[in-house]
Amino acid sequence: MRQEEFEKRYESDWQAFKAQVVLAESFGFYKRSAPGELEAFAERYRKLCYCLALARERQYSPYLISQLDALVFRGHQLFYQKRVGVFRRIYQFILFDLPVAVRAQLKFFLIACALFYLPGLIVFGITLMSPEFVYSVIDSVTVSQIEGMYDPSMDRIGRERQSDTDFMMFGHYIKNNIGIAFQSYAGGIIATLGTQFYLIYNGIFIGVIDAHIINIGYQETFYSFVAGHSSYELTGITLSGAAGLQLGWSIIAPGNYTRRQALINAGKRSMPLVYGAIFLLFIAAFVEAFWSSTTGIPSQTKYLVGIAGWLFILLYFTFAGRGRG
Secondary structure: OOHHHHHHHHHHHHHHHHHHHHHHHHHOOOOOOOOHHHOOHHHHHHHHHHHHHHHHHOOOOHHHHHHHHHHHHHHHHHHOHHHOOHHHHHHHHHHHHHHHHHHHOHHHHHHHHHHHHHHHHHHHHHHHHOHHHHHHHOOHHHHHHHHHHOOOOOOEOOOOOOOOOHHHHHHHHHHHHHHHHHHHHHHHHOOOHHHHHHHHHHHHHHHHHHHHHHHOOOHHHHHHHHHHHHHHHHHHHHHHHHHHHHHHHHHHOOOOOOHHHHHHHHHHHHHHHHHHHHHHHHHHHHHHHHHHOEOOOOHHHHHHHHHHHHHHHHHHHHHOOOOOO
């Protein structure tokens, strides 16, 4: 069937469904004041999904496919998401939607990891061989503050001020982590340049600090501190970077869409990564404030918890949600 015949046959159904979507978005799904207007919503939604599948299979014009895809997305939002409670939606997101989204956008995630980890590993090696290199990247005042945070004689490690409570530090870590994630994501709007900068910068900062801590002999204090929360924090940062790269790439290579529409589409696709980054960074802040800074827990225990965290992240993003992905 030619595209013209296809459109002529199903155009009236699409328009009828679109009218129902507009009504449902305006007044709420299945609102009692207009029950008759939303009859056959499910049937039309299924037919629309069928039409979209046919259009893709027969390789009809990208414009037609994008129009049907956008309408299916709006219908899906109304038909499924608005009929479940908030806790059910959170559960579904964590258990299914987030890992599926990461696997679907694996290319951007791997690029973000490369931009973050590779520069860090390079400067890590340089700083180990040339300890004075740390002062080429970080000012002496900040270096002294970091040294004080991981001094083995401290009662609570990882803090600039011993008087801070766990709850105060929890808020501080959340603010700091979310700030980094927001910069990494929003920077993508500048054709990925901002995201690349923040990923590389933070990777270099962490790599230099790691090596400097080893050079001054504080490695046991430092690594026992970061072990518990590093998997969640670093993965959260790279997820936000992957989302930012996707935004920027939509501007560089919009494909058959206008740059505005491509950016809108990329924003929708990247939001699960952003929500996932916030979720992981929240966990990291909690662990960092209430577990990592405690000196009464043996280092070996903290290392085991850290290894378990990385294994969990790997298995979670590899296997979770497979039944729906």
